[in-house]
Amino acid sequence: MKIGVCGAGGRMGRAITRIAHERGHVVLAAFEHPASPLLGADAGALAGLSPTGTVVETVSARALARVDGILDFTAPAATVETVEAASALGKCAVIGTTGLSADQMARIERCAAGAPLLVSPNMSLGVNVLFKLTQIAARVLNDGFDIEVFEAHHRNKKDAPSGTARRLIDIVKSSAQPLGEAKEMYDRVGSQGARSNDEIGIQVLRGGDIVGEHTVFFVGEGERLELTHRATNRDILARGAVLAFEYLSDKKPGMYSMFDVLGLSW
Secondary structure, eight states, X not given: OEEEEETTTSHHHHHHHHHHHHTTOEEEEEEOOTTOTTTTSBHHHHTTSOOOSOBEEOOOHHHHHTSSEEEEOSOHHHHHHHHHHHHHTXXXXXXXXXXXXXXXXXXXXXXTTTSEEEEOSOOOHHHHHHHHHHHHHHHHSOSSOEEEEEEEEOTTOOSSSOHHHHHHHHHHHXXXXXXXXXXXXXXXXXXXXXXXXXXXXXXXXXXXXXXXEEXXXXXXXXXXXXXXXXESOTHHHHHHHHHHHHHHTTOOSEEEOHHHHHTOOO
């Protein structure tokens, strides 16, 4: 397939370029923001491959026209603009950008009328199995169990909690009926009294070079279930993103998820 990589100079962009090449695809467009010092660089060389002849450029309709679709792990405002431009040309898009506002997400969803789109805060196959397991556990273990979410990432991560943790919280709220309107407790300091039944605790750790760790705790009287995923490199995210792109290749316009890719939409 012919792929366009947004944020081609970043860690994820470089990993996606390399994984796409390993899976037999061609990166025919590599995008960066207008002020990037990498404009004009060879995308293949940036990814540690032999030069491919695809140079890093800014997003344009001309560049989007030569690819089958895009993979975007950049910033919310840039992602929305690029997806709108790509979908207007009928190009599919796999979106891993986190921190999208409700309005930005609504704009992306409108684009699904013209092209197949997939949005996920984490493309890891293992994390998406964690999402499904959390959904199953929350449906069953919501009476007499306290549910808490923990996440850890490297010291340079800017947003907290992570998009993956945010998704886990949303899954708990939508799956555990008594917790649909639960309070999200990010800070337990001082004398706050006993834990209530209508809250979800979220803890965040930032330090070193942790790629990503997420745990959902289901804590009852006399037993505890912990669902944990640990990432040790970013290739798992890039590989999942490329698999998602392959999945969208023959799909009709609409919104899809990693559950669709993995056959877990049940």
